[in-house]
Amino acid sequence: MARLQMAKGMRLAAAKTYVAERLGMAERDLADCAAMQEVRGELGLGRIYEGEAPHALDPSPLEAKANISRLLDLPVNSVTRLEARRSA
Amino acid sequence: MEPKIPTRMADGSLTEMTRSEIRADLEAGVGEAVRRGKVEPLAEDELEHLLDIFASSARFTAVDIGDEVMLSFDGTGAPQFDRIGGLLLYEQCLASDSLELFHQDYSYKAVKTLVPNEQMTMRIAQERLTIPVHYGSQPDLGRYSEPDGPCPNWSTLLPELRIDEARAAQEQAMELAVEDMVHVAEALWEAGADGINFDTAGAAGDADLLATLRAVEILRARHPDMGMMVGMAAERVLGTHGELTYKGTRVAGQWPAGQQKLVEEAGATIYGPAVNVNTGRTVAWNTSRALALVKPCCAAARIPVHMNAGMGVGGVPMHTVPPIDAVSRMSKACVDILRLDGL
Numbered sequence: 001m002a003r004l005q006m007a008k009g010m011r012l013a014a015a016k017t018y019v020a021e022r023l024g025m026a027e028r029d030l031a032d033c034a035a036m037q038e039v040r041g042e043l044g045l046g047r048i049y050e051g052e053a054p055h056a057l058d059p060s061p062l063e064a065k066a067n068i069s070r071l072l073d074l075p076v077n078s079v080t081r082l083e084a085r086r087s088a
Numbered sequence: 089m090e091p092k093i094p095t096r097m098a099d100g101s102l103t104e105m106t107r108s109e110i111r112a113d114l115e116a117g118v119g120e121a122v123r124r125g126k127v128e129p130l131a132e133d134e135l136e137h138l139l140d141i142f143a144s145s146a147r148f149t150a151v152d153i154g155d156e157v158m159l160s161f162d163g164t165g166a167p168q169f170d171r172i173g174g175l176l177l178y179e180q181c182l183a184s185d186s187l188e189l190f191h192q193d194y195s196y197k198a199v200k201t202l203v204p205n206e207q208m209t210m211r212i213a214q215e216r217l218t219i220p221v222h223y224g225s226q227p228d229l230g231r232y233s234e235p236d237g238p239c240p241n242w243s244t245l246l247p248e249l250r251i252d253e254a255r256a257a258q259e260q261a262m263e264l265a266v267e268d269m270v271h272v273a274e275a276l277w278e279a280g281a282d283g284i285n286f287d288t289a290g291a292a293g294d295a296d297l298l299a300t301l302r303a304v305e306i307l308r309a310r311h312p313d314m315g316m317m318v319g320m321a322a323e324r325v326l327g328t329h330g331e332l333t334y335k336g337t338r339v340a341g342q343w344p345a346g347q348q349k350l351v352e353e354a355g356a357t358i359y360g361p362a363v364n365v366n367t368g369r370t371v372a373w374n375t376s377r378a379l380a381l382v383k384p385c386c387a388a389a390r391i392p393v394h395m396n397a398g399m400g401v402g403g404v405p406m407h408t409v410p411p412i413d414a415v416s417r418m419s420k421a422c423v424d425i426l427r428l429d430g431l
Contacts, residue, residue, distance in 0.1 A: 002158045002186040002220050004316030005429060006283040009357035009391040012157060012429035031156035033183070046218035047181055061218040068218075075313055078214035078280035 001030070002075060022072050043067060093143055096414040098374045099367040100407030107143045110372050114138050117369070117376035124325070125343050125381045134425050135376070141417050141424075142372040149416045151423045158430035160358065160394050161188045162224055162287040162319055172212055175188065179219050179253060185430075186191035188224040188285055189213055196268045197237070203272055207279035214280040222315060223276040226283030227300045229292035232261035242328065258295035258329045262302070269303035274310070283315025283357070291321035293328030294339040297347075301334050301354040308355030318351045319360030319396055319425070320344075323381050323397035348385040358430070361385060362396035367406050371414045375403030379425050395422050396405075 001015040010018070020027040023043065029035040033048075040047045046064030047055050059067060062082060069076040092104035105113070118129050126253045141149060147148035151157070162185045165174025171189065178184040189210055191199050199206060206223070213221050233241040245254035252423070273284040286304065290297035297320075304316050325347065327340030334350050342350065344361040350360045378395075386393050400406035402417040419431055 002160070002430075003282065005158055005392040006160075006222065006317065006357055007184065011389070011392050024373060027232055028154045045258065048183070054385075061216055064216070064218045077313070078283055081280050082277075 003068070003072070003076070007074060019072065043071065045071075093145055095142060095414075096371040096405060096411060097367070098365040098369055098371055098403070098405050100405035100409075100414070101225050101412060102411075103370070104125050105141065105370070108371075111135070111139050111144050113370050113373040114142070114376040117373035117378075118380045120373075121377045121380035122322040126342070127345075127380050127384055130376065130380055130383070130425065134379075135427050137424060138372070138376055138379075138421055140377075141421050143291050144417075147413050149413075149420050150162050151420050155423055157423055157428065158392070158394070159185045160222075160285075160317065160360075160430055161186065162285060162396075162398065163190045163194070165190075168255075168282045171209060172216060175213055175217055175221065177275045184219060186220040186222065186282075187213075187217065188222055189281075190224045194224075194226050194287070195231050196225045196265070196272050197228060197231045200268045206272075207275050208403060210276050210279040210281050218317075218404050221280035222283035222285050222317065223273075223281045224287050224317075225272065226288045226291065227265055227286060227296050227303075228288075229261050229265055229296040231301060232264050233257065233387045237261065237264070246328070251372070255329050255331065258293075259276055262295050262299040265296075265299040266303045266306070269300070273303070273307050273314070273316075277311060277314055283317060285317045285319065286356075287319045288321040288362075289318050293326040294332045295329045296321075297325055297350070298332045298334055298339050301339075301350055304351075304354040305358050315358070316356040317358040317360060317394070318354075318356045319394075320347055320362040323361070323378075344382045345384040345388065348389055352389070352391055358392045358394055359385070359389065360394045360396050362401045365403060365406055371405060371418060375418045377423050378402050381390065382428075383426055386428050393426070394430035395426065395428055397422065397431040 004015040016027045043076040044059045044067045065076045066079045069079050090106040095105050122129050164178045175187050233239050240257040242254035242257045285298045289300040325342045330340050332339045348359045361382045365374045399410050404410050405414050
């Protein structure tokens, strides 16, 4: 939601609805750390690294942002620039 | 006898008041906003809700589940760590929603001289962090006046009633500030920043804010996808110039509702109203005053509104370590009454 607010100037209610629909989940779960840790793991969106449950095979931050960009259909500046460098 | 409840002064000190005294303070704060800002008072049910929030003895309070809002920052990290480490701490340990990379000399004029290093740090931040990381600094128009800058100092010209010269100096400074803000913003955007924060806009008055609006307008025309947040310095724009207009609207004297329209028109994506605290009054008084002043802009806004809720603004005590009981009460009050988009 923070990305939609910053990049698109989208107000919070609309941003919550948009993200929930895109991820196929309830709006109420978006701020639920228990639910989101699972969803983030399944969709490769980046997770909190906790010592008792390492996620060594999770995507790197830039990979996670590429997944976020794809799932939300939202350009992410750092990802766009990485792709531009790779295709140059 | 009515029991006393622990509550906070806006200098951070703990005091005790009765429920009736807190209610009177809430009404007085709103009254001050109505008198000075010519806004509508808060409704009776809103005042009752604020009273329930502030007449609690709980150490911490929070919004209801489902009412969570975004948190944005003007400056993140911690001096105990290197800058990237500090940002990681905010993401991984504090569960921040977004972050701001910033330089300790928090001024676009100062940052311009070392912008390649800021670009490099931003690039590394973007490789190591998943949540949005924007770059932030201040327009800081005063830096362009003598002895720190090349322009005559309008703060010394104005008391001498050399009004035309003071205005000309501010107009000259604006041109330089716009150039610096655009230069730094484009450099950080090129390095992968998720957005740019123009923080404490209007700190040096109407020329300071107008320079920011012009920079935002230029950047929006060149970069349609650039996120831009404009956070204000105060609840009312000082008329240090007095005659400046943006798209036909006089900049000086604007309260949050007017500021928000200007920021929207310029092309920013987030507006941050700021209401400075009176440290001699309670947090309850300051919060109710701030809410009444900011409420008109929340309903009308087309872009997200992130209330400034740091030390010394919005009702948060002017203290280096604001007590969590005060911060959480002020934050819940903002979300519940204003229905805003973030803090």
